[in-house]
Amino acid sequence: MKRQYIFLSVLFLLALNIFCWREVFALSEEKMLEVDFLDVGQGDSIFIKTPEGHQIIIDGGPNSILLQKLAERMPFWDKTIDLVILTHPEKDHMTGLLDVLQNYKVDYFLWTGVIKNSAENKKLAALLEEAQKPKRNFLASLDGKSKSTKILIAKAGEKIMAGEVLIDILFPHENLNNQEPKNTNDTSVVSQLIFGNNEFLFTGDISSSAEKKLVNGGADLSASVLKVAHHGSKYSTSDIFLETVKPGIAVISVGKNSYGHPTQETLKRLEEFGIKILRTDTNGDVNMVSDGKNIILK
Ligand SMILES: [Zn+2]
Numbered sequence: 001m002k003r004q005y006i007f008l009s010v011l012f013l014l015a016l017n018i019f020c021w022r023e024v025f026a027l028s029e030e031k032m033l034e035v036d037f038l039d040v041g042q043g044d045s046i047f048i049k050t051p052e053g054h055q056i057i058i059d060g061g062p063n064s065i066l067l068q069k070l071a072e073r074m075p076f077w078d079k080t081i082d083l084v085i086l087t088h089p090e091k092d093h094m095t096g097l098l099d100v101l102q103n104y105k106v107d108y109f110l111w112t113g114v115i116k117n118s119a120e121n122k123k124l125a126a127l128l129e130e131a132q133k134p135k136r137n138f139l140a141s142l143d144g145k146s147k148s149t150k151i152l153i154a155k156a157g158e159k160i161m162a163g164e165v166l167i168d169i170l171f172p173h174e175n176l177n178n179q180e181p182k183n184t185n186d187t188s189v190v191s192q193l194i195f196g197n198n199e200f201l202f203t204g205d206i207s208s209s210a211e212k213k214l215v216n217g218g219a220d221l222s223a224s225v226l227k228v229a230h231h232g233s234k235y236s237t238s239d240i241f242l243e244t245v246k247p248g249i250a251v252i253s254v255g256k257n258s259y260g261h262p263t264q265e266t267l268k269r270l271e272e273f274g275i276k277i278l279r280t281d282t283n284g285d286v287n288m289v290s291d292g293k294n295i296i297l298k
Pocket residue numbers: 043044090092093205230231
Protein backbone atom coordinates (compact mmCIF):
# COMPACT_ATOMS: atom_id res chain seq x y z
CA MET A 1 0.00 0.00 0.00
CA LYS A 2 2.80 2.37 1.02
CA ARG A 3 4.79 1.53 -2.13
CA GLN A 4 1.71 2.26 -4.21
CA TYR A 5 1.35 5.64 -2.49
CA ILE A 6 4.99 6.58 -3.23
CA PHE A 7 4.59 5.47 -6.84
CA LEU A 8 1.49 7.64 -7.27
CA SER A 9 3.20 10.63 -5.63
CA VAL A 10 6.20 10.32 -7.97
CA LEU A 11 3.86 10.06 -10.94
CA PHE A 12 1.95 13.14 -9.78
CA LEU A 13 5.17 15.17 -9.32
CA LEU A 14 6.42 14.08 -12.73
CA ALA A 15 3.16 15.15 -14.36
CA LEU A 16 3.30 18.49 -12.48
CA ASN A 17 6.89 18.99 -13.67
CA ILE A 18 5.96 18.39 -17.31
CA PHE A 19 2.96 20.71 -16.94
CA CYS A 20 5.17 23.50 -15.45
CA TRP A 21 7.73 23.24 -18.25
CA ARG A 22 4.96 23.30 -20.83
CA GLU A 23 3.65 26.49 -19.20
CA VAL A 24 7.16 28.04 -19.22
CA PHE A 25 7.54 27.26 -22.94
CA ALA A 26 4.03 28.53 -23.62
CA LEU A 27 4.90 31.79 -21.82
CA SER A 28 8.10 32.31 -23.83
CA GLU A 29 6.23 31.60 -27.08
CA GLU A 30 3.42 33.95 -26.12
CA LYS A 31 5.64 37.02 -26.40
CA MET A 32 6.23 36.53 -30.11
CA LEU A 33 4.33 37.82 -33.10
CA GLU A 34 4.26 35.43 -36.07
CA VAL A 35 3.72 36.66 -39.62
CA ASP A 36 3.50 33.95 -42.24
CA PHE A 37 3.43 34.86 -45.94
CA LEU A 38 1.92 31.66 -47.29
CA ASP A 39 3.00 30.03 -50.53
CA VAL A 40 -0.43 29.75 -52.17
CA GLY A 41 0.69 30.13 -55.79
CA GLN A 42 -0.14 33.29 -57.78
CA GLY A 43 -2.00 35.29 -55.15
CA ASP A 44 -1.74 36.62 -51.60
CA SER A 45 -2.44 35.02 -48.25
CA ILE A 46 -0.90 36.00 -44.93
CA PHE A 47 -1.48 34.28 -41.59
CA ILE A 48 -0.72 36.28 -38.45
CA LYS A 49 -0.65 35.10 -34.84
CA THR A 50 -0.31 37.83 -32.24
CA PRO A 51 1.64 37.35 -28.98
CA GLU A 52 -1.75 37.00 -27.22
CA GLY A 53 -2.83 34.28 -29.66
CA HIS A 54 -5.20 36.24 -31.93
CA GLN A 55 -5.36 34.70 -35.40
CA ILE A 56 -5.63 37.07 -38.33
CA ILE A 57 -5.74 36.30 -42.06
CA ILE A 58 -5.06 38.87 -44.76
CA ASP A 59 -6.39 37.53 -48.10
CA GLY A 60 -7.01 33.89 -48.93
CA GLY A 61 -5.09 33.14 -52.13
CA PRO A 62 -6.44 31.72 -55.42
CA ASN A 63 -7.41 28.20 -54.27
CA SER A 64 -8.15 25.95 -51.28
CA ILE A 65 -4.50 25.55 -50.16
CA LEU A 66 -5.18 28.00 -47.32
CA LEU A 67 -7.31 25.40 -45.46
CA GLN A 68 -4.36 23.01 -45.49
CA LYS A 69 -1.96 25.75 -44.31
CA LEU A 70 -4.34 26.68 -41.47
CA ALA A 71 -4.65 23.03 -40.41
CA GLU A 72 -0.84 22.93 -40.07
CA ARG A 73 -0.81 26.09 -37.96
CA MET A 74 -3.91 25.84 -35.77
CA PRO A 75 -5.01 23.13 -33.33
CA PHE A 76 -7.73 20.91 -34.86
CA TRP A 77 -10.32 21.99 -32.30
CA ASP A 78 -9.81 25.71 -32.96
CA LYS A 79 -12.33 26.70 -35.62
CA THR A 80 -12.39 30.44 -34.97
CA ILE A 81 -10.47 33.18 -36.77
CA ASP A 82 -10.47 36.52 -34.95
CA LEU A 83 -10.08 38.78 -37.96
CA VAL A 84 -10.09 38.33 -41.73
CA ILE A 85 -9.02 41.19 -43.97
CA LEU A 86 -9.90 40.97 -47.67
CA THR A 87 -7.80 43.61 -49.44
CA HIS A 88 -9.94 43.53 -52.62
CA PRO A 89 -12.40 41.08 -54.14
CA GLU A 90 -10.25 39.48 -56.87
CA LYS A 91 -9.93 35.69 -57.23
CA ASP A 92 -6.22 35.52 -56.35
CA HIS A 93 -6.94 37.17 -52.97
CA MET A 94 -10.44 35.96 -52.22
CA THR A 95 -11.00 32.34 -53.25
CA GLY A 96 -9.38 30.76 -50.15
CA LEU A 97 -11.45 33.05 -47.91
CA LEU A 98 -14.65 31.48 -49.28
CA ASP A 99 -13.38 28.19 -47.80
CA VAL A 100 -12.49 29.91 -44.53
CA LEU A 101 -16.00 31.35 -44.22
CA GLN A 102 -17.45 27.87 -44.76
CA ASN A 103 -15.14 26.04 -42.35
CA TYR A 104 -14.34 28.57 -39.61
CA LYS A 105 -16.23 31.02 -37.47
CA VAL A 106 -14.85 34.46 -38.37
CA ASP A 107 -15.33 37.07 -35.62
CA TYR A 108 -14.59 40.14 -37.76
CA PHE A 109 -14.48 40.45 -41.54
CA LEU A 110 -12.90 43.69 -42.74
CA TRP A 111 -13.09 44.80 -46.37
CA THR A 112 -14.04 47.79 -48.49
CA GLY A 113 -17.46 46.47 -49.56
CA VAL A 114 -16.77 47.21 -53.24
CA ILE A 115 -18.93 45.28 -55.69
CA LYS A 116 -17.58 43.18 -58.54
CA ASN A 117 -19.80 41.20 -60.85
CA SER A 118 -18.40 37.66 -60.68
CA ALA A 119 -19.53 34.24 -59.46
CA GLU A 120 -16.99 34.39 -56.58
CA ASN A 121 -18.29 37.77 -55.46
CA LYS A 122 -21.88 36.49 -55.44
CA LYS A 123 -20.72 33.57 -53.31
CA LEU A 124 -18.88 35.92 -50.96
CA ALA A 125 -21.99 38.10 -50.57
CA ALA A 126 -24.11 35.01 -49.78
CA LEU A 127 -21.55 33.66 -47.26
CA LEU A 128 -21.22 37.03 -45.53
CA GLU A 129 -24.99 37.35 -45.27
CA GLU A 130 -25.22 33.87 -43.73
CA ALA A 131 -22.28 34.54 -41.37
CA GLN A 132 -23.99 37.64 -40.01
CA LYS A 133 -27.04 35.67 -38.84
CA PRO A 134 -26.92 34.56 -35.20
CA LYS A 135 -26.77 30.75 -34.91
CA ARG A 136 -29.24 29.08 -32.57
CA ASN A 137 -28.04 25.51 -33.02
CA PHE A 138 -26.93 23.96 -29.67
CA LEU A 139 -23.92 22.16 -31.18
CA ALA A 140 -22.85 25.34 -32.96
CA SER A 141 -23.00 27.26 -29.68
CA LEU A 142 -20.60 24.80 -28.03
CA ASP A 143 -17.66 25.85 -30.20
CA GLY A 144 -18.51 29.53 -30.16
CA LYS A 145 -20.25 29.47 -33.53
CA SER A 146 -23.39 30.92 -31.98
CA LYS A 147 -21.92 34.38 -32.37
CA SER A 148 -22.32 36.00 -35.75
CA THR A 149 -19.61 37.58 -37.89
CA LYS A 150 -19.27 41.35 -37.70
CA ILE A 151 -18.56 43.09 -41.01
CA LEU A 152 -16.28 46.13 -40.86
CA ILE A 153 -15.89 48.55 -43.78
CA ALA A 154 -12.25 49.57 -44.12
CA LYS A 155 -11.35 53.24 -44.34
CA ALA A 156 -8.13 55.12 -43.60
CA GLY A 157 -7.86 56.25 -39.97
CA GLU A 158 -9.44 53.16 -38.44
CA LYS A 159 -7.39 51.25 -35.89
CA ILE A 160 -7.70 47.70 -34.62
CA MET A 161 -6.04 46.63 -31.37
CA ALA A 162 -5.28 42.94 -30.87
CA GLY A 163 -3.53 42.88 -27.50
CA GLU A 164 -0.19 44.64 -27.98
CA VAL A 165 -0.54 44.60 -31.76
CA LEU A 166 -2.00 47.60 -33.56
CA ILE A 167 -3.38 47.45 -37.09
CA ASP A 168 -3.67 50.84 -38.73
CA ILE A 169 -5.86 51.11 -41.82
CA LEU A 170 -4.13 53.53 -44.22
CA PHE A 171 -6.11 53.07 -47.45
CA PRO A 172 -8.58 53.59 -49.11
CA HIS A 173 -9.05 57.20 -48.03
CA GLU A 174 -12.82 57.09 -48.66
CA ASN A 175 -15.63 54.72 -47.74
CA LEU A 176 -16.13 52.62 -50.91
CA ASN A 177 -18.97 50.44 -49.63
CA ASN A 178 -21.32 49.34 -52.47
CA GLN A 179 -19.30 51.14 -55.14
CA GLU A 180 -18.50 49.29 -58.36
CA PRO A 181 -15.08 50.44 -59.58
CA LYS A 182 -13.70 49.38 -63.00
CA ASN A 183 -10.46 48.22 -61.44
CA THR A 184 -10.48 47.01 -57.85
CA ASN A 185 -6.66 46.87 -57.45
CA ASP A 186 -6.47 50.52 -56.41
CA THR A 187 -9.26 50.01 -53.87
CA SER A 188 -7.05 47.53 -51.93
CA VAL A 189 -7.03 47.83 -48.16
CA VAL A 190 -3.53 48.94 -47.14
CA SER A 191 -2.76 48.23 -43.50
CA GLN A 192 0.21 48.67 -41.24
CA LEU A 193 0.69 46.20 -38.41
CA ILE A 194 2.74 47.61 -35.54
CA PHE A 195 4.29 45.53 -32.74
CA GLY A 196 6.87 47.41 -30.66
CA ASN A 197 9.53 48.70 -33.06
CA ASN A 198 8.55 46.37 -35.88
CA GLU A 199 6.09 47.42 -38.58
CA PHE A 200 4.68 45.36 -41.44
CA LEU A 201 3.05 47.11 -44.40
CA PHE A 202 0.46 45.12 -46.37
CA THR A 203 -0.41 46.68 -49.71
CA GLY A 204 -2.72 44.30 -51.59
CA ASP A 205 -2.48 45.02 -55.32
CA ILE A 206 -2.21 48.84 -55.32
CA SER A 207 -0.45 50.54 -58.23
CA SER A 208 2.02 53.44 -58.08
CA SER A 209 -0.89 55.88 -58.41
CA ALA A 210 -2.39 54.67 -55.09
CA GLU A 211 1.15 54.60 -53.62
CA LYS A 212 1.44 58.30 -54.54
CA LYS A 213 -1.87 59.05 -52.81
CA LEU A 214 -0.57 57.25 -49.71
CA VAL A 215 2.70 59.22 -49.72
CA ASN A 216 0.85 62.52 -50.27
CA GLY A 217 -1.65 61.59 -47.53
CA GLY A 218 1.13 62.14 -45.00
CA ALA A 219 0.57 59.01 -42.89
CA ASP A 220 3.68 57.38 -41.41
CA LEU A 221 4.36 54.57 -43.89
CA SER A 222 7.74 53.45 -42.55
CA ALA A 223 7.95 49.68 -42.16
CA SER A 224 10.53 47.02 -41.39
CA VAL A 225 8.78 44.61 -43.77
CA LEU A 226 6.93 45.52 -46.96
CA LYS A 227 4.54 43.11 -48.66
CA VAL A 228 5.31 44.14 -52.23
CA ALA A 229 2.15 45.27 -54.04
CA HIS A 230 0.60 43.32 -56.92
CA HIS A 231 2.98 40.34 -56.93
CA GLY A 232 5.93 42.45 -58.09
CA SER A 233 4.20 44.19 -61.03
CA LYS A 234 6.31 46.94 -62.63
CA TYR A 235 3.42 49.38 -62.17
CA SER A 236 3.78 49.22 -58.38
CA THR A 237 6.64 49.64 -55.85
CA SER A 238 7.69 53.08 -57.11
CA ASP A 239 10.90 54.85 -56.04
CA ILE A 240 8.99 57.48 -54.04
CA PHE A 241 7.09 54.74 -52.20
CA LEU A 242 10.28 52.83 -51.34
CA GLU A 243 11.97 56.08 -50.24
CA THR A 244 9.07 56.72 -47.85
CA VAL A 245 8.54 53.19 -46.51
CA LYS A 246 12.28 52.38 -46.22
CA PRO A 247 11.77 48.64 -45.66
CA GLY A 248 14.63 46.31 -44.74
CA ILE A 249 12.81 43.28 -46.12
CA ALA A 250 10.41 43.00 -49.07
CA VAL A 251 8.19 39.96 -49.51
CA ILE A 252 6.80 39.13 -52.94
CA SER A 253 3.81 36.79 -52.88
CA VAL A 254 3.87 35.21 -56.32
CA GLY A 255 3.45 31.91 -58.15
CA LYS A 256 3.51 30.59 -61.68
CA ASN A 257 1.90 33.27 -63.88
CA SER A 258 1.68 34.70 -67.38
CA TYR A 259 2.04 38.36 -66.34
CA GLY A 260 5.80 38.25 -65.85
CA HIS A 261 5.46 38.76 -62.06
CA PRO A 262 7.71 39.63 -60.39
CA THR A 263 9.09 41.95 -63.06
CA GLN A 264 12.80 42.69 -63.51
CA GLU A 265 12.01 46.41 -63.11
CA THR A 266 10.60 45.91 -59.60
CA LEU A 267 13.33 43.48 -58.54
CA LYS A 268 15.96 45.99 -59.73
CA ARG A 269 14.33 48.89 -57.84
CA LEU A 270 14.27 46.83 -54.62
CA GLU A 271 17.93 45.84 -55.13
CA GLU A 272 18.96 49.45 -55.74
CA PHE A 273 17.45 50.38 -52.38
CA GLY A 274 19.44 47.54 -50.75
CA ILE A 275 16.25 45.75 -49.63
CA LYS A 276 16.37 42.03 -48.89
CA ILE A 277 13.94 40.23 -51.23
CA LEU A 278 11.99 37.12 -50.22
CA ARG A 279 9.64 35.36 -52.65
CA THR A 280 7.01 32.73 -51.95
CA ASP A 281 7.64 31.07 -55.35
CA THR A 282 11.31 30.42 -54.57
CA ASN A 283 11.39 30.51 -50.73
CA GLY A 284 8.05 28.74 -50.09
CA ASP A 285 6.18 29.97 -46.97
CA VAL A 286 8.01 33.03 -45.63
CA ASN A 287 7.70 32.85 -41.85
CA MET A 288 8.78 35.74 -39.64
CA VAL A 289 8.81 35.99 -35.88
CA SER A 290 9.05 39.27 -33.98
CA ASP A 291 9.55 40.06 -30.31
CA GLY A 292 8.81 43.73 -30.96
CA LYS A 293 12.51 44.58 -31.34
CA ASN A 294 13.93 42.14 -33.88
CA ILE A 295 12.51 40.15 -36.75
CA ILE A 296 13.79 36.62 -37.15
CA LEU A 297 13.31 34.66 -40.37
CA LYS A 298 12.37 31.08 -39.62
ZN1 LIG B 1 -3.37 39.99 -56.87
